[in-house]
Amino acid sequence: MLVSSPPNGTIKLADYVFARLHQLGVRSVFGVPGDYNLKLLDFVEPSGLHWVGNCNELNAAYAADAYARLHGISALVTTFGVGELSAVNGIAGAFAEKAPIVHIVGTPSRTIQENRVFMHHAFPDADYRRFAEMHSHVTAAQTNLTDPRLAPNQVDWIIEQALLHQRPVYLEIPDDMVNTLVSSSNLHDRPSLQLPDPPEIEAEASGVQCLLDRVYSAKRPLILVDGESRSLGILEEIDQLIKATQWPTWTTVFGKGLVNEELPNVYGVDAGKFGADEAFAYHQSADLILHLGPHLSDTNTNIFTTIPPKTIAIVLSQNTLTAGANIYRDILPARFLQRLLKELKSDRLVKVDGPPNTIQAQPEVVDSDPLVQKHFYSIINPILRKGDVVLAETGTASYGGRTMKLPPGSRFFTAVTWLSIGYMLPATLGAALAQRDMLKTSLEKGAQEANQKRRAILFMGDGSLQMTAQELSIIIQEKLNVTIFVINNNGYTIERVIHGRKQAYNGIAKWDHAFALRLFGMDEETVSKSFFRAKTWGELKTVLASPDLKEGEGVKVVEVFMGQEDCTGPLLDLLQRQVAQEGTAS
Amino acid sequence: MLVSSPPNGTIKLADYVFARLHQLGVRSVFGVPGDYNLKLLDFVEPSGLHWVGNCNELNAAYAADAYARLHGISALVTTFGVGELSAVNGIAGAFAEKAPIVHIVGTPSRTIQENRVFMHHAFPDADYRRFAEMHSHVTAAQTNLTDPRLAPNQVDWIIEQALLHQRPVYLEIPDDMVNTLVSSSNLHDRPSLQLPDPPEIEAEASGVQCLLDRVYSAKRPLILVDGESRSLGILEEIDQLIKATQWPTWTTVFGKGLVNEELPNVYGVDAGKFGADEAFAYHQSADLILHLGPHLSDTNTNIFTTIPPKTIAIVLSQNTLTAGANIYRDILPARFLQRLLKELKSDRLVKVDGPPNTIQAQPEVVDSDPLVQKHFYSIINPILRKGDVVLAETGTASYGGRTMKLPPGSRFFTAVTWLSIGYMLPATLGAALAQRDMLKTSLEKGAQEANQKRRAILFMGDGSLQMTAQELSIIIQEKLNVTIFVINNNGYTIERVIHGRKQAYNGIAKWDHAFALRLFGMDEETVSKSFFRAKTWGELKTVLASPDLKEGEGVKVVEVFMGQEDCTGPLLDLLQRQVAQEGTAS
Structure with missing residues (x-):
């Protein structure tokens, strides 16, 4: 070699x-x-x-x-x-x-x-x-x-x-x-470079004891899985904890995709006051929040509003467990959780009914109506398959993408903290290659993987796309299975929402996305089966039902058109505030 | 406002x-x-x-x-x-x-x-x-x-x-x-923020005297205009010096475009041993080289071979005149040159015949032959017009572009030191906008500018283009007069030349450039008059003669095809050295 x-x-x-x-x-x-x-x-x-x-x-x-x-x-x-x-x-x-x-x-x-x-x-x-x-x-x-x-x-x-x-x-x-x-x-x-575990210290035992005391006495508990759980290497332990406690579980935006969203006690992203009323009420009345892998940027916490209050939070971060004034340092998170799971007696845990966790019904839309952000992601949701990687670029795509329900084995990328627009297209390349490499390695090691096609599915605005668009040619060259929804809403809607709703500086150059695949190396015949457009729900349904999109391999691009001020959740709130200010300013 | x-x-x-x-x-x-x-x-x-x-x-x-x-x-x-x-x-x-x-x-x-x-x-x-x-x-x-x-x-x-x-x-x-x-x-x-001149100091007077002594005693003198002359703000003075002395004058790569190449004593870029034999011989026998605005990177000096020897050089750099062991500090370059020009007595200067400065004949090419780097830039040269900005991207384009003869009032951008590939396309945007803004400002000030269409003309390889291609859409949006020659030679030829001639890592993704203008916002009808392709001399001549290219406004793209190891000058030298090493290695 x-x-x-x-x-x-x-x-x-x-x-x-x-x-x-x-x-x-x-x-x-x-x-x-x-x-x-x-x-x-x-x-x-x-x-x-x-x-x-x-x-x-x-x-x-x-x-x-x-x-x-x-x-x-x-x-x-x-x-x-x-x-x-x-x-x-x-x-x-x-x-x-x-x-x-x-x-x-x-x-x-x-x-x-x-x-x-x-x-x-x-x-x-x-x-x-x-x-x-x-x-x-x-x-x-x-x-x-x-x-x-x-x-x-x-x-x-x-x-x-x-x-x-x-x-x-x-x-x-x-x-x-x-x-x-x-x-x-x-x-x-030392062929693997596996880092050796540090010796187990007293803080770990006392931390577990502290946590167990709080866990057994809780009446309205919940689990909040945050994104640094990934880098802490505790995803397996978290899965067990969610199953062992049966407690209502949410993630942050950063934590989405790190837990199995099909479990009945898993609710998706905690959207705070922008989420379901019952979920918000449950959070407000909670007496214990297990916060795992915290990452406390404004954008991962709905501007700091979803950070659990210190009085009811127990926080497991890198090397440290924090329970109010009690701080246990130098613990190893994975070993700590394993010990907790071993000592945990399920019969001493409160059985709580979380808020209703009904499966979101498909919104009723009129075929001739234009696409809107509010329903778009729910309509797309059913196409997601086990093991897909879903990527929702910073902007409206992130706020919509995070509301989707992920199948098991999926992973999710979105705007967390860095929010560098343009990131998601090359990230899609990296994610799809990791998917392929990891599948290949596990098959080499003898895994009996069903030969199901895994895909990377990207939602990206037209402004973000312009930042890094050329990387599409590498995705095509690598023959990866990637489906891209390009949200054509005439510029930086996320910026319009924040400031300068009508300002020209939030616009972008006009592109005709129909020619992207041809420029970036795909032949004409393949493009005819790979590029789609939808302006209405009817058109979108036709695209989603098309065998070329559903079953086809390789790169698919679906251009979807939405309004330049169309947005949801906290973005809508910001936009309305701006409109109100304009009213008073003039 | x-x-x-x-x-x-x-x-x-x-x-x-x-x-x-x-x-x-x-x-x-x-x-x-x-x-x-x-x-x-x-x-x-x-x-x-x-x-x-x-x-x-x-x-x-x-x-x-x-x-x-x-x-x-x-x-x-x-x-x-x-x-x-x-x-x-x-x-x-x-x-x-x-x-x-x-x-x-x-x-x-x-x-x-x-x-x-x-x-x-x-x-x-x-x-x-x-x-x-x-x-x-x-x-x-x-x-x-x-x-x-x-x-x-x-x-x-x-x-x-x-x-x-x-x-x-x-x-x-x-x-x-x-x-x-x-x-x-x-x-x-202080509306202009013009920096005040420092007081004139003794060093300036003695520097002028030292320089005059050397100038008057020189028998085989030459002037070498380097690129930092631009930032020193001495272009006007250099023009006068070239005319006053009538001495043979060359530029470095960085200096190209800063002097009037139509003057009979201006020779273009000093290519050292890769240039004309007579020019090389003249340099070798020179007894005085006035080196203005030096910038001594490997790539601006043919790997340090064209730096004038200290014994015969007088160097004017930022705030300093260096003549052998004599160093005059804190002088103001523009004022220094103005004083020199004032005191200079032309009748005391040696009259030298420089090497022959014949106008390069158009190479004879067979219409059906494929394009090659060696003749490409000479064939293109006649299309350049007064006031055009010419940009030749790092790579083969730079080595070819620097051999072109520029009309008066032109400016030239190429690989000097930073050599960040991808730079030249956005630089073309910036240069064309500066061109337009400066013309507008000078017209507002009452200048009687002939309304000749000025253009930016870019030569760029297909590999460099992929780095920053999307900026083409802004050039189109801004309605700038820009002509782009895309050299399609299947990847990073400059890197192939240096190392890895046949290696896959010097390849790039396959693009179909015919679709670039459509993706980046140009309508179909305009594209039909704006995109051209040439593989042979005959095809190229047809394109160059086409009124759409010559007289048309806006963005023009000409894709020209050349061999993936086709190169000239020092690049050919490097390539041949690599081939020779392969021979001995195997």
Whole structure:
């Protein structure tokens, strides 16, 4: 599998890096070639990894972020200066929302850097540390491989940092280090890089006891699953807890897709005062909220309104359990929950009836009526299948997408905190590749997976699409099963809602989406079975029922037209406030 | 012109900022709307500025960079976090190659920042200084407007820094500062923000004397105009010097487009050993080289081979004249050259015959033969008109484009140092807008400009195009006169040349460029007169002769097909070295 056969006990450094990533289950590597990473790229495919040449580095970073959220870790290769800086907003998003990307930057040779030679992609002062310093603000760890004796441990260390912090890390490889021989012993001695558990400490036992006391005395309890549960690695334990307690369970926006929404006590996203009245009332009267994996940004908490009050919350975050004034530090969340589940006596738990959890009826719509946000996602909902990844881009799509009921085994991506519009299309690429890679790996390991087609289903506004549209060509090239609903509502509706409802600056250039698939590499015949348009419910139903859409493989694009001020939930609230202000201002 | 009428002597802060930019001749503002800059954007159009909503922030930064290089300063507005970080690679390029962009970042309100509220586009630690720190590495100055008493002077100071350093600056405006009233007195007291000249110092006089001594004793002199002459503001003086001395004159790649190439003693780009033999011989035997505005990156100096030897060079750079061991500091380049020109006695100058400066004959090509890089740019050359801006993207286009002879009043953009592929398409937008704005401004001032249609003409490879292709839709929307030659050579030929000639990672996704204009907003009828294809010389000649291309207005795209390893000059050298190495390796 390696490019060449180095002497026993040694390996070329680039082989070492990619072998480590392979050991961690990575199968696709994202990035763009550049002058200082070309030699590095020679080692990608021979290491058993698939090179995904993205259209640009920001798109590559977005894709790597999504891959990491599904698979657990991902790899991105860029070139010094221009490449790494183009990617940095994607890296920052992965930092904010916790996606462990190993960002490998190919840099000029040590000779060039040491002599401060003014090469291209550098500044006239030939300070080669500048861009690494910039990345120190948006990555959990940074290292630069300049000595073959240290390099293998540096590689292992930085990957461990990515896994531990669940955040991107920054790994510089000078051009002349790529082919340098290093010791290969680490690869054999510790092939998985599994982080060792710390010793169990007293705080864990007392934390469990504290939690059990509160759990047994609760009369109106609920569970709130937040998005950092993913990076804490406690999804399996949470599933058991939901089943063991039978308590009413909600997620945050960030937590959506991390729990089985088909369980009768799971309600979907806690929308606070914008959700169902009965659910809101239950929350208001709760006396215990188990808040798991908290992430307390304004956008993940309905502007801080859905954060459980401290008096009734028990919060499990990275290494810490907080129950009012009692704080238990340095606990291991997964082990903590396992211990809790083991000691939990179900017969001592209150049996509560949560609010009604009726299955949302399909809205009644008139076929000739134009599409509206309010009903759109409910009408689409039935097409979702087990194991699909659903992605709802920042904007109206996020507020609609989060109301959908996900089938088991689905995962969900949406606007949480970073909210960088344009993210979702490359993220769809990354998610679909992770889906395919993970399925393949599990089949190789002998899993008896039903050969059901899994898809990535994206909802994205026309404004967001313009940011990163070219990545559609890579999705087509990779022959991924991806269905994209492009919401054509004439610009940045989310911004119109916030401010400047009628302002021209919230508009966008006019595109004719019918030509996107052709530009991006699909042949005419395939496009005729892959591009759809709907302005009315009747048209949408026809599209959704079409075998080309339902059963077809590959990329499908459905352009759906909605009003430029059409929105729902908290967005509608904001819009109405703006309209009211306009009334008083004039 | 202002949004509202504040009390006498005061003005809203956002009005102040945009009024200052308007005073400096800025007429277009680039950027993307975002949650924290919407209120700011309310002030753009009412200030007499045109808002260009770009497809994404990197594209916006690229466009602003090009606008600044032509007009002298430009403005970019992004939103906190996601927006500013997406733009940062473009800002870094403007730093490396000197383009003064005022990068205005709309940030969360002072209340949010002071209380470290965890808002979207921030990190969980709500450290609101992080992204400003990152920008301190790639901008000449940074400031944050948090106090209305200080704000006007801060705005003036940072714009002065941009003008002085000819580099981007970073200006944060918290959301709640936008409408704050500030003093307007600066706007009236110093309306142009022209930097005052420092006092003339002794070094200037002795520098002139030193230079004159050398000039008068030179037997084989030449002038080398480098690209920082633009940011030094000495183009007019250089033009006079070239005419006064009649000495053989070359430019670097970066300097191309800054001198009048129709003068008989101007030879174009000094290509060192890759250029004409006679020119190379003249350089080798020179005893004086006046090197103006040096920029000594590998890519601007044919890997350092065209840097004049210190023994025969006199170098005028920012604030410094260097003549061997004699260094004259703190001089003002423009004033220095003006003094030199005044004191220069033409009759004491050697009259030299430079190497032959024959007009390149049109290559003889067979109509049925496929296009090749070697002759392509010579065949295209005659279509260039006075005042056109020519842009040749990093890659084969840059090596070919620099061999073209420019008509007077043209400007030239190409790969100098930053070499961020994808730059040139948004740069074309920025350049064409600057062209239009500057023409309009000079007409308003009473200039008798012949109403000749000026165009921007772009040469760009298919790989680079994929990076930033969507910006074509803004060029179309803005109704700019832009002609684009897309070189379809199946991927990153420049990278194939450097390393990995046959490697898949240097390939790109397959696009059908025929559909680009339709996707990006052009109607079918216009496309039929705007999109052209050529694979052979005969086809190319037909396209070039077509009235739709020659006389038509708006956007024209010509897709030209060339071989994936077809290259010229130093690139061919690199490729052949690679082929030779393959021979020995196997």
